[in-house]
Amino acid sequence: MKKKAVQLLAVLCCGSLLLSACSKNQAAPPSAEPKGSPNAANVNPPGQFPVVKDKITLKAAIRGSSLVEDLKTNGYTKWLENKTNVHVEWTILDEKSYQEQLNLLLASGNLPDVLMNLDVSPEQQMIYGEQGMFVSFTDLIEKYGENTKKIFKEMPEVKSAVTAPGNKIYSLPYINECYHCSLDYKMYVYKPWLDKLGLKEPATLDEFYQMLKAFKEKDPNGNGKPDEIALIGGEPKNAIKSQVDVFLMNSFIYDDGLKRMIVKDGKIDVVYNKPEWKEGLKYLNKLYKEGLLDRQSFTIDKDGLKKIAENPDIAIAGAIPAHSPSDITIVEGKSGRWLDYQPIAPLKGPNGAPKATWLAYDKIRQGEFIMTSANKYPEATMRWADAMYEFEAALYSNFGIEGSSWEKAKPGDLGRDGNPATYRLLIPFGRVQNENWAQYGLNYRTDKDYYAGQAVLKQPDKEKMYYDITKKNYEPYKPKIEEIVPPLFFPSNDAQQLADLDKTINDYVKSSIARFVTGDADIEKEWNNYVQTLDKMNLKTYIGIYQKALDAKKGG
Known part of the structure; x- marks a missing residue:
């Protein structure tokens, strides 16, 4: 690789994403599609298990997880090997510095067969794909990707998101369809204050303003002190879902909270230089000047917001933008405020119908499963990866062993959407254990099967609460997917x-x-x-x- 190209990679992916020159040992031709390896005869047809007749070993580099004791002896690792006949030799990269270690691995020329959960960027995929170090899955999906093709059919946006120019798919998609997460920039209002002051949930910008004035001036917490914070947001880096502009700006012009871009009639544009953006800023400035928007709103982090929302003994905050109650309160905590803060619907503004920020592509993670040119078993690797998309695999991968961490739903069990449940969760996710991969590997976690399909075993069920309020207050206001900038590949x-x-x-x-x-x-x-x-x-x-x-x- 020429020196100029190396310098380009260094500029492109500076810091933790620094890319290094490629080894001369890489012999694969640029943009190579596998034409059928000598080991293809060992692979069983799609839908038939095990994946291979005679056991094979794949070498995989993966990011470490503090929630997994030992990937080599892990329950899901064993289950997947028994199902597929594919053994894995793991190279586990540091959970925090894995990207630097990945760059060294790529530069060394001593490549594993597979790179997993290493957040390989679209730019890296294109660069190394064109050099032949990363192998395109496009033809393999067509022949062996039974579940992958099903995903592409059910979610066409997934195929679009992972396909690079030239119809190359260098990374199989990781899908986590969290419904309430996709409509993420909500405004939480402390309902006991609304009830005490006899106020209805605001539906317009003016009603929201009047509500904040009442919170500030009418002592809703009843302690006789002017200690109420009517509205407070968070700083854009640490508390990104609590940015104060996003929810309110959507009453003027669409704000996605990130690039702040829109697509109209196939043309991309930004929103932050438009007259409607100016009007939104003027509204926010009005709140700030009148003391209704707290002065800490551009500096306070998530922990600071949670301290305010969970203020001991007495509530002091009226409205806080957030992803969910877990951002600002202690879910299932003693104060009970995780139930008291409820998200209101988007507010009508000067132009009528408001919007809700819809992260339509947030469910898709790229760069989580890459096959390198060192891989001698491309067909088997495709089938092994494709097997991870099965629903049972998702339960093992994310929760653990059947009967220990989860079990099949019983007659009469209802899921969070009110339909018959698919499974029961016996032990909550998040503990250090050796049964699951803690959401690593490949996943196809759909809202219908994985989230809504979990049996509701107690009330209140936080996920059902998130689901219901999102369906009621945010789903009706999401934009069309054609208006949202999709994931893009840049040369x-x-x-x-x-x-x-x-x-x-x-x-x-x-x-x-x-x-x-x-x-x-x-x-x-x-x-x-x-x-x-x-x-x-x-x-x-x-x-x-x-x-x-x-x-x-x-x-x-």
Whole structure:
């Protein structure tokens, strides 16, 4: 690899994503598709187990997990080997520094057969795929990917998300369809205060404003002190789902809380230089000036928000944006506030119908299962990976052994959606154990089967509560999927430029939100300068790179 290309990789993936030059030992041709290996005859047809007639051994590098005692002797490891006849020799990378270790592994030329749960970026997939170090699964899926093809049919957006230009699929998808997580930027309001003040749940921006004024001025906690915090948000890095602008800005213009981009008639654009964005900032500034939006809202982290929401003895916070009660309260804690804070629906704004931020592609994780050119068993590897998508495999992978951690549903068991349940969970997820992979490997966790399908064995059931309130208050307001920017692959020359532009522009947008809302910058006097500054930062070029990648995806 030429020196210039090495320098490009270093710039593209600086820091923890630093990529190194490739070893001369890699002999696979660029963008190679497996044409059928000498070991294909050992592989049983799709749907037939075990995967291989005679046992094989795959070498896999995987990120370590603090929740798994020993991957080699793990219950799911043994179950999967018994089912597939595929033995695995594990190289376990450090849970925190795994990306640096991955880069060294790629540079060494001593590749394992498979890379698992190492968050290999789309840029890395394209670079190493074009060099032949990563093998495309496209043809293998067609011949051996029975479950993978089913996923692509049921969720076409998944295939779109993982397919690189040239119809190359370098990473099999990891699916975690958490319904309430996909509609994630909610506004939680302390319901006992609404009840005490005789207020109904606000439906418009003005009603929300009046509610906050009542929280601030009418002593809803009844202690005779002006200690009520009407509304507080969190700082954008540590408490990203508690950013104060997202929920409220959606009453003016769509805000996804991340890149703040939209797609209209196939064209990508940003929202933060539009008149509607300006009006949203003016509304937030009004709340701030009147003391209804707490001054800590751009600096406080998740732990700080939880301390405020769980203030001892008496409640002091009225409204807090969050992902779920677990972000701001102690779920099933003694205070009971995890039940008292309830999410309200998006608020009607100047343009009528509001939106709810929909993370339509958040269920899809890329770069979790990569096959390298060192692999001598591509057909068996495809079938082994495909087996992990089965529902029973998901239960073993995420919970553990049947009868120990979970069991099949009993007659009369109902799931969280009110339909017959699929299984019962016997031991909660999250403990250190040696039965499951703690959500590693490949997964196909659908909302219907995995989340809604779990039997409700006690009340209140937190997941059912999250499901019901999301269905009622947020599902009706989500945008069309065509309006959302999908995951994109960028060629290396564009990715380098994009990395610089992305940080410069989005850091400026975030800081400007804080400055306009707090009044550090006068929005009427400085708005035009703000828009012009974005233009000088090459916003047009930035949008153009995204548009080019979107057009390439549509072109296949």
